[in-house]
Amino acid sequence: MRLEISLGRLRNEFVAKITELSGQDINLCYQCGKCSAGCPMSFIMDLLPNQVIRSVQLGLAEDITSSRTPWLCASCLVCTVRCPKGIDIASVMEAVRQIALRRSEDFIDPAGLERDTVAELPPIALVCGFRKLTG
Amino acid sequence: MARQERIGVFVCHCGNNIAGTVDIERVVEELSHYPGVVHVEDYMYMCSDPGQELMRKAIQEKALTGIVNANCSPTLHQRTFRRVAEAEGLNPYCVEIANIREQCSWPHADDKETATRKAIAIIKATVEKLRFNMALTPTVTPLTKRVLVIGAGIAGIQAALDIANGGYGVVLVEQDIGIGGHVMQLAGTFPSLEQPDSLIASRLAEVASHPLVKLYTYAEVEEVSGYVGNFDVKIRQKAGYINRGRCNACGMCLEKCPVLVSSEYDCGLSQRKAIRLPSPAALTFHPVIDVEHCLHFNGSQCQACCEVCPEGAIDFSEEDTFVEERIGVVVAAPGYDLLPVGQPEAYPEDPDIIDGLKFERILSATGPTNGEIRRPSDGKVPREVVFISCVGSRDPEHGVPYCSRVCCMYVAKQALLYRQAVPEGQAYIFYMDIRSDAKGFEEFVQDVMDEGGILYLRGEVSRMFRDGDKIKVWGVDTLIGRNIEISADLVVLARAMVPRPTTRELTRKLNIASDAHGFLTEAHIKLRPVESLTSGIYLAGTAQWPRDLPDTIASAEAAASKVLSLFSREELLHEPTIAWVDEEICSGCEQCVANCTYKAIEVDKRSNVARVNEAICEGCGSCAAICPSNAVQLKNSTPRQFFEIIDVAAG
Incomplete structure (x- = not known):
């Protein structure tokens, strides 16, 4: 499938929201890739940090929200420190997470969990699951 | 030929470049008892001041009649050492370079023995060549301090202005009806976004009214003959069918002309009449009738423009005219497409x-x-x-x-x-x-x-x-x-961006080279970037290579400064190591004439022998190589000298 790039897509709500939440001007990115080059978590990411930024530039909301990358981000800020254009990439990652969290989707239904499962789960996993709206 | 019998040999170490591979001591020893060699000396860097001082001293003390400098390529220091010799009263053409670096120590760095033997052979061979060198003096030709600039785009305009402001006359020839070229079509220029109208218009006005610039618009260079310092140019002034003296630029003919054609200036976005007027920015107001589209020239009886012209300036019988100009050098700036x-x-x-x-x-x-x-x-x-x-x-x-x-x-x-x-x-x-x-x-x-x-x-x-x-x-x-x-x-x-299609034709007229894409070729991309290989013909602007505005103007200014530096002399000195004809032997077969790239040799009709134009000959030697009877020879590169070289090198 050919991806349709248009004025409407480039200026869609998702891009506006990311810009607002992160306070970053995504246009500044010229895709040098330094953020990905230094990222300690990139080896398990499906989209590299620079690809996340590129996807925001292109308004590809779906690609980003379905990606594991923002959740694997360790917020170590190496990307932010390295960026030659001064973009706070970690903030953009946080903005992506915020958008997902603010949708208030229930990732965990505590009542539906088996007693055994709850016993096996590390407590932090449950805390993370309830984190929505608190970030 | 005078035999050079008091020869000095100077061997340079070039730091470790030569001495690291070539056994200098052995070279000096070998040469010191070679016939005719009266002085051998080696030094760390012969090109340095102390090195040159050694040469000076030896020339005086040993009364040297010739010198072989064994060091790097002649393109680097031949001139340096010839100057030293000349200052001490020795003819500079009695100084020869034996290249024992690029052609010996560098390629044989892994084999000292071979390199040393080869260095000795190269130096001995050069000594043999030197024995038969003649003492030469540069030929002198007069210099016409006037310039032909081809193309009145921004490159040609800038070069013309620089030269004219230096006080020399310029003949500026533009094939289009107005000046300014492509740059006047632009909406803005990067990175400052200035508009060409404001940026360039003053240059256009200056060149159009400069007392030292003779501007020909709607004209073409028909023929160029002669050589650096003295070119004769024939310029074709194309017929515009509107008398330039009578036309008062009222524009009534334009209104009446019934033909509409798509506009070149607006790249087909607007229409113009079959009478063309330069764009307002081009500052020349001579309209011309476009023969290709004018009804009168295409079988109709249309006289619309004649009928309204208050000055009777329309003249359908006008023909192309030719003007001759004598100039010294050419700046070619025909532009791009x-x-x-x-x-x-x-x-x-x-x-x-x-x-x-x-x-x-x-x-x-x-x-x-x-x-x-x-x-x-x-x-x-x-x-x-x-x-x-x-x-x-x-x-x-x-x-x-x-x-x-x-x-x-x-x-x-x-x-x-x-x-x-x-x-x-x-x-x-x-x-x-x-x-x-x-x-x-x-x-x-x-x-x-x-x-x-x-x-x-x-x-x-x-x-x-x-x-x-x-x-x-x-x-x-x-x-x-x-x-x-x-x-x-x-x-x-x-x-x-490509060169204009007419550029190839121009290279033929100017006898200069172009590359596979048709761009004009410079003499050397780094060291002589605005000169052609033909003396006296300089290059500017986008006909040489794609250039933006800053680069185009810089190249035009560079070409102009080459012209001005040439014009700072009263006459031209020309290398004397050129072809020479033995009139006793020459049979006038004309093979050399056909082989000469520079058109520097012709057969005199009366005496039926070849004559070399010393001002044009570049000393390439193709005439000498092709002459069946060795009647044409290159001064200081004669067959006899080469046979001596081969004898030594092979021995």
């Missing part, structure tokens, strides 16, 4: 798929839409514009292999100007690489991305096609690795 697009499946013909120059006219305040951005098909303001870089450039299969150098920047500029004019619009730029390597250029491109909000898409376009009101553009973004599609209102193609 855009490569025809081709590949109709990728870039179909469509009024809304245009090239960069056409978009300049759409952006320009002096353009057909007065600077309002309206697309050609229906005059609508385009909301989404796609720019495509490298259309033909960097495409050896379908276009040209080189980078056209200006497109990255003008595409950025055009996208920005578009956004300024249509703030709600969106511009996309497809690119392979962004080349922004001059002062302020990278910052400009970054500003275009950051503040202009222009979306750069790293990748190229495979095809585009009309889809109702839109043009669908199919390309790729290699950064996300996905095929993309954009529905554009207007597509701008950055077509490759």
Whole structure:
């Protein structure tokens, strides 16, 4: 499938929201890739940090929200420190997470969990699951 | 020939470059008892001041009659050592270089024994050549301090102004009806966004009214003969069928002319009459009748212009006239064109798929839409514009292999100007690489991305096609690795820059070289960048290579400064190591004439022997090589000298 790039897509709500939440001007990115080059978590990411930024530039909301990358981000800020254009990439990652969290989707239904499962789960996993709206 | 019998040999170590490989001590020892050699000396760096001092001392003390300098290539220090000799009263042509670095120590760095033996052989062979060298003096030719500048685009104008302001006469020939060239079609210039009307117009006015500049518009260089310092030029003044003296530029003929033709200046976006008037910016107001489209010249009885002309200036019987000018040097600046697009499946013909120059006219305040951005098909303001870089450039299969150098920047500029004019619009730029390597250029491109909000898409376009009101553009973004599609209102193609088709003809007339693409060839890309290989013919502007405005002006100023430095002399000195004809032997067979690239040799009709024009001969030796009877020889490179060299080298 050919991806349709248009004025409407480039200026869609998702891009506006990311810009607002992160306070970053995504246009500044010229895709040098330094953020990905230094990222300690990139080896398990499906989209590299620079690809996340590129996807925001292109308004590809779906690609980003379905990606594991923002959740694997360790917020170590190496990307932010390295960026030659001064973009706070970690903030953009946080903005992506915020958008997902603010949708208030229930990732965990505590009542539906088996007693055994709850016993096996590390407590932090449950805390993370309830984190929505608190970030 | 005088035999050189008191020869000095100076062997240079060149630090470790030579001495690290060649056994200098053995070389000195071998040469010190070679016949005719009365002095041998070695030194760490012969080209240094102390090294030169050793030469001076030896010339005086040993009364040397010839010198062999064994060191690096003659292109580096032959001149240095010849100057030293000349200052001490020794003829500079009795100094020869034995190249024991580039041709010996460097290539044989792994074999000291071979290198040492080869160095000895090279030096001995050079001594043998030197024995038969003649003491020569440069030939002197008079110098006409007047210049022909071909092309009145910005390069030609700048060169003409620099030379004229230096106090020398300039003949400026422009084939079009007005001056200024392509630059006057532009809407703005990167990175400062100044408009050419304000930036360049003053230069145009200055050249048009300069007392030392003789301007021929609608004229062509027909023939150039002669040589540096003394060229004769025949200029064809094309018939315009409107008497320049009588025409008062009232414009009534233009109004009455019933023919409409698409305008060259506006790249076909507007129409003009069969009477052409230069653009207002070109500052020359001589209209001409366009024979190709004028009804009168195409079988009709139309006399519309004659009937209204209050001055009776229309003259259908006018013919081309010829003017002769005597000049000393030439600056060739014939300019560029855009490569025809081709590949109709990728870039179909469509009024809304245009090239960069056409978009300049759409952006320009002096353009057909007065600077309002309206697309050609229906005059609508385009909301989404796609720019495509490298259309033909960097495409050896379908276009040209080189980078056209200006497109990255003008595409950025055009996208920005578009956004300024249509703030709600969106511009996309497809690119392979962004080349922004001059002062302020990278910052400009970054500003275009950051503040202009222009979306750069790293990748190229495979095809585009009309889809109702839109043009669908199919390309790729290699950064996300996905095929993309954009529905554009207007597509701008950055077509490759090529030399004008007439440039090849000009190279023939000027006897200068052009490369595989037709660009004028410089004598040396680094060391002699604005000279052609033919003495006295200089190059400027985009006919040599794609250049932007700063580079074009710099190249024109460089060519002008070469001319002015030449004109600072009263007469021209010419290398005397050139061809010489033994008239006793020459049979006038003319083989040398046919073989001479420089047209420097001709057979005298009366005596039937070849004569060399010393001012033109470059001493290449092709005449000497082809002469069946050895009647033509190169001074100081005679067959006898070469046989001596071979004897030593082979022995």
